[in-house]
Amino acid sequence: MWQRRAFLKAAGAGFAASLLPRRAVALERSELVFASAVQTARGGYGAVLLGEAGELIAEIALPDRGHDITISPQAGRGVVFARQPGTFAVVFDPAGTVAPVTLTSIAGRHFFGHGLFSPDGTLLYATENDFDAAQGVVGIYDATGGYRRIGEFPTYGTGPHEMLLMPDGVTLVVANGGIETHPDFGRAELNLDSMDPSVVFIDRRDGALVGQLRLDGGLHQLSIRHMAIDAQSRVWFGCQYKGAAADAPQLVGYATQDGAIVLVDLPAETLAELRNYVGSVAASADGTTIAVSSPEGNLLVAIDAGAGRPSLTQTLRSGCGLAADGAGFVATSGLGEMIGIAGASRAPRQFDFQFDNHMLRV
């Protein structure tokens, strides 16, 4: 797939510059498998590309804290998005032949940390904040033309976070977290009393709203933020609750393109350990298992997507990053750990950097 060998020729500033000679050997032998934003041991920010066994293939320096990463084999590029309310996204060449390029959000917008490529790799979509209007937008960038921003369409809500592409290749699904923020006030949440979270399906060809789903039953403070798609094309989502801690609402559910939205009943003790906070959601390679993480509760939960019941719970301090791995998942932590769970046969590994919230399997 990716040409690891090409890293050896890389000359980009801040990229592969950190490719130490001993790592060149790893590079020769490794396939790029995982990518994650990190905080380095020196306190700086970057992204790492890792091989199957977790060996470090390359580091990409970032001007500030990153969040999620998307990679398109068709485009031959990956993008690290700044954590909200960041204004940069770094486009890098996973093959390391071209120096990274930093995109800056346009005036009046900032990134929300997530995005994706079109299936043919020609367009890049990013969730962004039109902060003066307190409206979410999807920014559209021309991946064939220097990542020029060529347009946007609304997310039909406030505070969009993760966005995925449905298996039809046409429909985007966006989690509108419902929380208003404005860069003048850092990460302050400005509308906790009047939040309006939703899951929306959008036709990426024209930005038309295909469907918008809201949770009822007084759950307007349940911010829908992260998602994964299962084998039945159901969109599983994980929430963060902004109301009273003792309310302890259900936090995980799924939405379908034909208009259903359901919260699954996790057992009370599991829910308690999630601490009203799901930081990441992933689907297994076969789409039959969903994993969710809570770095606040130090808990990872694997859920049988068919039965809607947990098949495994495991603690991992500050654990948040999740990606399909073997029959199960790889999980990473803000303390630098990488472990396998729920069917992944992976020896635990400790890194000298701290993983950010999301892990991408390439």
Place this chain on the structure above:
Amino acid sequence: MRLILLVMTMLCWTTAARAEPIKPAEILQAAVVNVIRPEVLRFDATSRGLSSAMKALCASPSPNGKAIADAQFGLVVAAYGQIAYLRLGPMMEDNRADRLLFWPDRRGIGLKQVQAILSNQDNSVTSLAGLRSKSVAVQGLGALDYVLSGTDADTLTRPQGEFRCAYGAAIADNIADIAGALVAGWFAPDGIADHLMMPQPTNVDYRSDTEALEALVGLVSHGLEAMRDQQLNPFLAAADAPAKPKLAPFWRSGQTMTLLSGSIMSMRQLIGESRVATAVAEKDKGLADSIDFEFRNALRALGLVTLPVEQAVADQKQAAALSYLALVTDSLHGMVGEQLSAALGLSVGFSALDGD
């Protein structure tokens, strides 16, 4: 000789006593018992005082009564500053944080709603029950700031200010009611205080010493971040923008620095009284002094800002003090949220607790 021996024995004894590392339970108990509970009680007492002052002013409007209410409002803002960052437990229930102070109010929602209430003389807001059913933005300290110090506030000294005064009195009652709920929450048996002081695996909130310490350090780390991002930076001049003093909380009543000082003093006290910054390895022992030094720098800067915020940002020396305060707040945020957290083996600063 005997004296020397005695002194040496005492020195050994005190050294031994000092060498005994502080236990998490002692840190957490000191934080709750010596700092949090007394400050919540102070907020409750001053709020009830404000409620009485507003009622007295409404019963017999006068400049003197208004001056008393204004002064009491300042005391409530100071006491509020000391508890504003305690964003866990009872503060996070029933929208209390927003009902106490809807801030930042980026689009001026609260201001417009308060002005509409005053202009329409909407009588439904003059009772506690009626007010509680309204928007959070018209129920708390921000709304009372406008009632006491906004346009036409001087009518409060005369009978024609009757409606405005009744609305202000209802806000004061609401603040006191919320203060009472905070006291109840922090003193409830088997409540947040007990869970913080005695973390148990069976608790729904704090199951271990580490989690409780993370909550404690997180309060200060997030409190400093909120102060920097919500109460300070928005109104300070930037490289490409002039100062915007009307984005300062309580600029009308001139209580901006009262609020900031209250928060800085309280966070300093929480770190100092709990001794949490001393529960670190030998190599990090200097951190406690560094943090306290920086807190004192912040208080020194605040002491230099004596003018109302609109004039302070135009005064070279006082504007410089405010810019310095922003730098110090940022530095403190790094020291507490990253250095202290790391020294204690906590994960306050990174993938946990960041709302992403």
